[in-house]
Amino acid sequence: MEQVVKHIVLAKFKEEVTEAEIQKLISDYADLRNHIKQIKSFEWGKDVSIENLNQGFTHIFETTFETLEDRSAYVTDPAHVKFGSELLPALEKVVGIDYVPTREP
Amino acid sequence: MEQVVKHIVLAKFKEEVTEAEIQKLISDYADLRNHIKQIKSFEWGKDVSIENLNQGFTHIFETTFETLEDRSAYVTDPAHVKFGSELLPALEKVVGIDYVPTREP
Numbered sequence: 456m457e458q459v460v461k462h463i464v465l466a467k468f469k470e471e472v473t474e475a476e477i478q479k480l481i482s483d484y485a486d487l488r489n490h491i492k493q494i495k496s497f498e499w500g501k502d503v504s505i506e507n508l509n510q511g512f513t514h515i516f517e518t519t520f521e522t523l524e525d526r527s528a529y530v531t532d533p534a535h536v537k538f539g540s541e542l543l544p545a546l547e548k549v550v551g552i553d554y555v556p557t558r559e560p
Numbered sequence: 561m562e563q564v565v566k567h568i569v570l571a572k573f574k575e576e577v578t579e580a581e582i583q584k585l586i587s588d589y590a591d592l593r594n595h596i597k598q599i600k601s602f603e604w605g606k607d608v609s610i611e612n613l614n615q616g617f618t619h620i621f622e623t624t625f626e627t628l629e630d631r632s633a634y635v636t637d638p639a640h641v642k643f644g645s646e647l648l649p650a651l652e653k654v655v656g657i658d659y660v661p662t663r664e665p
Contacts, residue, residue, distance in 0.1 A: 462609070463568065463620065465657060478665075485665035500659030503628065504567070506635055508656030515568065515659045523608065530611055550655065551613030552570060554605030554620045560583075560590035 459495070460520040460555055462529070465512040467548040477514075480542055484516060490534040493525035494518055511548060526553060564600070565625040565660055567634070570617040572653040582619075585647055589621060595639040598630035599623055616653060631658060 468477055481499060488494040499516045502509050520526040529535055543549065573582055586604060593599040604621045607614050625631040634640055648654065 460608075461605075461620075461622075463570075464613075465568075465570075465655060482665040485663070496663070498661035498663055499665075500566075500661045502657050502659060503565075504656060504658040505632060506656050508569075508654060510655045512655060512657055515566075515657055515661075517566075517661065527610060549613060550570060550615045550617060551609060551611050552607050552617055552620055553609040554607060556603035556605045556620075556622065558590070558601070558603055560587040560604075 458521070458555065460523055460526045460553060462518040462520065462526060462551070462553045464516040464518075465548075465550040466514040466516070466542075466546050467511045468513065468545055469547045472545045476545065480545060481514075483538055483541065487518075487534055487538060491529055491532045493520055493528045493532075495520055495525075512550070523555075563626070563660065565628055565631045565658060567623040567625065567631060567656070567658045569621040569623075570653075570655040571619040571621070571647075571651050572616045573618065573650055574652045577650045581650065585650060586619075588643055588646065592623075592639055592643060596634050596637045598625055598633045598637075600625055600630075617655070628660075 485497055488497050496519045502513050520529060590602055593602050601624045607618050
């Protein structure tokens with residue numbers, strides 16, 4: 456399996472954030488791939504779980520990188536820092552977590 | 561992009577759970593793919609994030625399915641139910657969330 460680094464963000468938006476504002480933030484999130492060359496892919500989706508374990512999180516974002524170094528460059532990239540300063544104040548809850556996936560137990 | 565359903569579990573194990581017990585749970589989690597035919601892939605990894613947003617979660621598990629129906633069959637499959645009854649008591653915190661990833665903002 457090709458090595459990859461996955462950066463997962465789970466978000467719950469504040470109640471006062473409108474659908475239009477959420478859509479703008481998602482567009483801006485996706486647009487980072489046009490500004491930060493280390494981004495290998497970006498995907499997102501809304502929670503559709505049925506196990507009652509979502510803990511209130513409603514949106515999932517996955518950004519992938521080829522290496523941990525690329526992930527670190529992304530974190531400190533001014534475009535990401537600027538976007539973070541727009542996204543985080545809109546969130547009631549957030550988890551950001553990175554991992555190098557393996558299929559081996 | 562081929563459609564897929566991603567089932568993400570974030571876990572923080574209780575302090576008293578040993579590394580050997582964690583490894584056994586991860587092996588049992590991975591082994592579900594040998595018992596539940598709807599599982600398309602299973603990957604996991606430990607948190608390596610650097611943004612201080614992991615909220616204490618240390619392990620990430622990603623199971624993928626081809627359809628929401630396959631995801632639902634997995635959730636109710638006896639092998640998954642049995643595994644859940646082993647995993648959940650070992651966790652201090654858990655998030656389980658599903659989404660159909662898209663690249664379009």
